Amino acid sequence: MGGREYFTLSSDCFLIKGALRGALYDLKSGNVFSVDETSAQILERLNFGENLSLILGDVDGINKEKAIDYVNALENQGLGSWSAVSTKKEIPSPPDLNKILKYVLHLELTTGCNLRCLHCYNESEISKLHNNNEVSLDDWRRVITEAYQIGCRRVQFIGGEPFLKWKLMRELIPFAYDIGYISIEVSTNGTLITKKDLNFLKEYNVKLAFSFYSYKPQIHDLITTKKGSWKKTLQVIRLVLKMRIPLRISVVEMRQNKKEIGETINFLKFLGVEKVRSGLVEPAGRGCNIDLVDCDIFAKQLLNKPYFAKINKNIFWRNKAGHNCFLEQISIGAKGDVYPCLEERKISCGNIKFTSFVDIFFSENAKKFQVLNKDKIEICKDCEYRYCCFDCRVRAKDFLENDYYPKPWWCHYDPYTGKWIDTYRFI
Numbered sequence: 532m533g534g535r536e537y538f539t540l541s542s543d544c545f546l547i548k549g550a551l552r553g554a555l556y557d558l559k560s561g562n563v564f565s566v567d568e569t570s571a572q573i574l575e576r577l578n579f580g581e582n583l584s585l586i587l588g589d590v591d592g593i594n595k596e597k598a599i600d601y602v603n604a605l606e607n608q609g610l611g612s613w614s615a616v617s618t619k620k621e622i623p624s625p626p627d628l629n630k631i632l633k634y635v636l637h638l639e640l641t642t643g644c645n646l647r648c649l650h651c652y653n654e655s656e657i658s659k660l661h662n663n664n665e666v667s668l669d670d671w672r673r674v675i676t677e678a679y680q681i682g683c684r685r686v687q688f689i690g691g692e693p694f695l696k697w698k699l700m701r702e703l704i705p706f707a708y709d710i711g712y713i714s715i716e717v718s719t720n721g722t723l724i725t726k727k728d729l730n731f732l733k734e735y736n737v738k739l740a741f742s743f744y745s746y747k748p749q750i751h752d753l754i755t756t757k758k759g760s761w762k763k764t765l766q767v768i769r770l771v772l773k774m775r776i777p778l779r780i781s782v783v784e785m786r787q788n789k790k791e792i793g794e795t796i797n798f799l800k801f802l803g804v805e806k807v808r809s810g811l812v813e814p815a816g817r818g819c820n821i822d823l824v825d826c827d828i829f830a831k832q833l834l835n836k837p838y839f840a841k842i843n844k845n846i847f848w849r850n851k852a853g854h855n856c857f858l859e860q861i862s863i864g865a866k867g868d869v870y871p872c873l874e875e876r877k878i879s880c881g882n883i884k885f886t887s888f889v890d891i892f893f894s895e896n897a898k899k900f901q902v903l904n905k906d907k908i909e910i911c912k913d914c915e916y917r918y919c920c921f922d923c924r925v926r927a928k929d930f931l932e933n934d935y936y937p938k939p940w941w942c943h944y945d946p947y948t949g950k951w952i953d954t955y956r957f958i
Contacts, residue, residue, distance in 0.1 A: 549915030563839030634683035652815035746798035779806035
């Protein structure tokens, strides 16, 4: 074949084998290509430095010309190259994860809230505002300092409603800013914010994250269970935009507002909000109420074709090393408990009032969640898409058994047959 006996995938392209098929991860373009069973076998042997002619001679019923055309097509797309010399291609050792991970620290200042949203994962309400067991100012400062020392550069203040703890937040925001955090964000319903508050936030480059449920006041207020909340939130949104404070808004979809999600997003964009996304109710806290979802909402969550977000080197190595959320994010509750993420409230890895944050973060209890990648999940471990598929263990786990290892119920791919199921039957 004249110098075209061997073929090696490029340094940014990796073959990931599943139970039957395979997938090519092109970390340069961000694309993931499905590979049939026979092609996966051939590429795997080429990666081991075997001669293509000998490989084709071993494979029964294959059209050799088509096989060579296929490999040529891979070269034309920059996914690999021919060589006259045998070269063994293996997935290299991962880079230093501390240099690619984006550690985010979520600090829950209170579980109290002036609203009582139907879907709240934290079951927040005003009756939970006064709690003698909440974390002290000194403990919060210590956590912020320790988290920075291990590489955390992003902090988000959450609740409940963090503006009910405005005095505390006024102490912690400058503290985090002076230490060197590059991103400080407050997640809020927006109803308690004044212009004076916004002036303070702007001084320290604080970002804001709002929830907004409908362009219709009555629907929004129905979900927050507080009449007039739509008007107050909208007034603050307009003021935030006028002051050019970074803002992102999440529209949580549920039975009560599902008919106007598109109109609500368009309404916010018309106001000038650039970062708007929709999301579904998380099955935690009051979000477990079955009255919030129906078959249509379930159906929207189903993955019944190979559609994945773009992947890059950092995402690939992160997903190989651990869980896409648990590895980078950690949440501390108002009483000091350290949770794997925002929505997971039943599993505490320790309490910062009794143990240093660093010791908890690097503990075996925390590590077992951080390293929970798809190689450890039932069925997913045999799937070629396991390193490019986003995973939410809170949604996927079996709550009755508190089991963190089941395959996500919304994924309709069978790696053992290589087929997607495009229908879903609701019981």
